[in-house]
Amino acid sequence: MKSLKTLFLLAMVMALSISVLAISPGNEEPKKVKNRLLSERVVMTCDKYPNVCHIKGSVGSDCCMKKCVNLWSDGSNCGKCGRKCRYGKICCEGKCVNPKSNEKHCGKCGNKCNGESSCVYGMCSYA
Template identity: 85%
Template sequence: MKYLKNLFLLAMLIMGLAISVLAISPGNEEAKKVKNRFLSERVVVTCDKYPNVCHIKGSAGSDCCVKKCVNLSTDGSNCGRCGKKCSYGKICCEGKCVNPKSNEKHCGKCGNRCNAESSCIYGMCSYA
């Protein structure tokens, strides 16, 4: 079985090399047409036409902004809504732009809450 698998892989490699050589050789217009047709048949699925594509495992997020899947609660370029960009030094946490160096609920990173007797300084709880 292992022998057949290796033989199949070798045959696929040889076919790929043959197609490449034929497509590169001058005067072989038919091979160039086949190569171009193969490359042009690539299908691009965008979330503006197919919104469910954002719910597929491995997607960047479940929301669609400018034909791209994003997470509106963590995306710094689309924080809370499409096109809302966080300013320099701020990050997007729970759909709001916050300064992680001084925010008590998001100290240093999203969701890192300082306790009642400490404060957030330089992104650390109870720095001093």
């Protein structure tokens, strides 16, 4: 049992000395080997590869300024590339609308007020 403890202590001392020697100032860092597969990154933009916007999980199926967008709901590209909705308006069905007063998009896209109520402050039948 005593020899087992001595062997374990000797192994710990050797491991400690190896780690100290490895990080001493005189030793250089090992050279980093670049993995070609990991360092070369292929960027697929929709201007060169239009089908990239149709991949599952894509933001939208339309391409504007090398990015996939949804022209029906994107406030920076509402209905067509580059058309921004003004402050206070949102993009619904490709048109910039005011959600505080629009009867078809009251408060959010697709929230339609019925014929008897009106949209006030983004709520149907506020008053």
